[in-house]
Amino acid sequence: MATLHHYPLDPFSRRIRLWLAEHEITAELADELPWAPRKPFLTLNPSGVLPVFVDDDGSAITGVEAVSEYLEESRASKDGKASLLGATPVERAETRRLIAWFDVRFFREVGRPILTEKIERRFAKPEQGGGAPNMTAVRAGLKNIRPHLALIGALLEKRNWLAGDELSSADLAAAAHLSCIDYLGDVPWSESEPAKDWYARIKSRPTFRSLLADHIRGMPPPRSYADLDF
Amino acid sequence: MATLHHYPLDPFSRRIRLWLAEHEITAELADELPWAPRKPFLTLNPSGVLPVFVDDDGSAITGVEAVSEYLEESRASKDGKASLLGATPVERAETRRLIAWFDVRFFREVGRPILTEKIERRFAKPEQGGGAPNMTAVRAGLKNIRPHLALIGALLEKRNWLAGDELSSADLAAAAHLSCIDYLGDVPWSESEPAKDWYARIKSRPTFRSLLADHIRGMPPPRSYADLDF
Numbered sequence A, B: 001m002a003t004l005h006h007y008p009l010d011p012f013s014r015r016i017r018l019w020l021a022e023h024e025i026t027a028e029l030a031d032e033l034p035w036a037p038r039k040p041f042l043t044l045n046p047s048g049v050l051p052v053f054v055d056d057d058g059s060a061i062t063g064v065e066a067v068s069e070y071l072e073e074s075r076a077s078k079d080g081k082a083s084l085l086g087a088t089p090v091e092r093a094e095t096r097r098l099i100a101w102f103d104v105r106f107f108r109e110v111g112r113p114i115l116t117e118k119i120e121r122r123f124a125k126p127e128q129g130g131g132a133p134n135m136t137a138v139r140a141g142l143k144n145i146r147p148h149l150a151l152i153g154a155l156l157e158k159r160n161w162l163a164g165d166e167l168s169s170a171d172l173a174a175a176a177h178l179s180c181i182d183y184l185g186d187v188p189w190s191e192s193e194p195a196k197d198w199y200a201r202i203k204s205r206p207t208f209r210s211l212l213a214d215h216i217r218g219m220p221p222p223r224s225y226a227d228l229d230f
Helices: A011-022 A039-044 A064-074 A089-123 A135-158 A169-183 A193-203 A206-212 B011-022 B039-044 B064-074 B089-123 B135-156 B169-183 B193-203 B206-212
Strands: A003-006 A028-031 A052-054 A060-062 B003-006 B028-031 B052-054 B060-062
Touching: A003 A011, A011 A064, A011 A089, A011 A169, A011 A206, A039 A052, A052 A064, A060 A064, A060 B089, A064 A089, A064 B089, A089 A135, A089 A169, A089 B060, A089 B064, A135 A193, A169 A193, A169 A206, A193 A206, B003 B011, B011 B064, B011 B089, B011 B169, B011 B206, B039 B052, B052 B064, B060 B064, B064 B089, B089 B135, B089 B169, B135 B193, B169 B193, B169 B206, B193 B206
Parallel strands: A003 A028, B003 B028
Antiparallel strands: A003 A052, A052 A060, B003 B052, B052 B060
16 A cells, blocks of 8 residues: 655645545555654655655655645546546646645745744754744734635635636645644634635545544644534 | 746746747746736736746746646647656656755745845835845855755766756756856855756756846846856
């Protein structure tokens, strides 16, 4: 069986987990702490980047960009399901544009500061970068969520899902990023009704269940995290 | 004719220019200042992200991730040339892993701080973010180049080009990022002989000429920038 090396609250790993679930592909999950990768993982992947997908034949594919396109090329075309990227080059470009928006912009402005300060600082040893969180960075991240929720709302004025009328990997990417912040109870859903409705729809999919069952020891999620009626 | 909206010292735009040249595709170049996008460009692309590729039929493709995969899908397969991503899913995964390394890690650690502080602060008006450069950020960026040159050297111990034995989009990405820093005379090439040899090889390709001819008004490059024997 294939293995996905991941961290439960890594948004990039989460996108791949959602993609695998949508395609009904089972992979073993191997947990890795991003701030303290173990030796066998570093042998596999010296950069320490997550996620890493190790295929049945032992090929190790590193990083969300490579893993997602590798799975599209090697698996998606074979299972008869519609591609989560879209049907035409222009549709796929729109999906990839939005994936990049969340992977680059949302992560830089929101995810990275909040997750680094609230999770990594707390669980990492001092020599691994642990310590008191920089609350200025956290506050900046929290403030930066709002325009992203507004963007989601604006897209949904014209579309059923973020990149078009069908669910796509853009929805998986956005939901993966937001769900990490939601695990901390930090998404102000009341600010955007359309974004909340969209998240409720994607959260209700059976493919989301494994993410809702995640539980970081010493840091349980708020009740709303796994509640489909949040 | 297709149009590429770009900024000469934007590393993401540069990768697409190199890709188009390798595939002998001519596109009109439309200059845009990243810190002061003009109204018609913002109408085309409200996020202001560069590059944007406008195809013959008017389709506007936004962002380096979407543009590069769009061109692979819609153009590369039709011109009879070998794909610059690689031949198999595993080869393409290695190319995409390295592209992401330079687009995410190199840009975060080196390109973004140096280019923001040395170019944007200088040419932007105060209300656009102009002003005195933060020299601490510049120095951190300069220091961070060294491990990236070492990585290039390590890859070339086993390979002819960065992702394998053939030139790939990973070389174009790495060269695109480094060439922006080289325009400022800030790459310590003497630190890594293999990285310098690799850059001399890619710089000597006819496809690189348009980049070497770039000239930002008020900020000419050092003589070594366009010199093939630097």
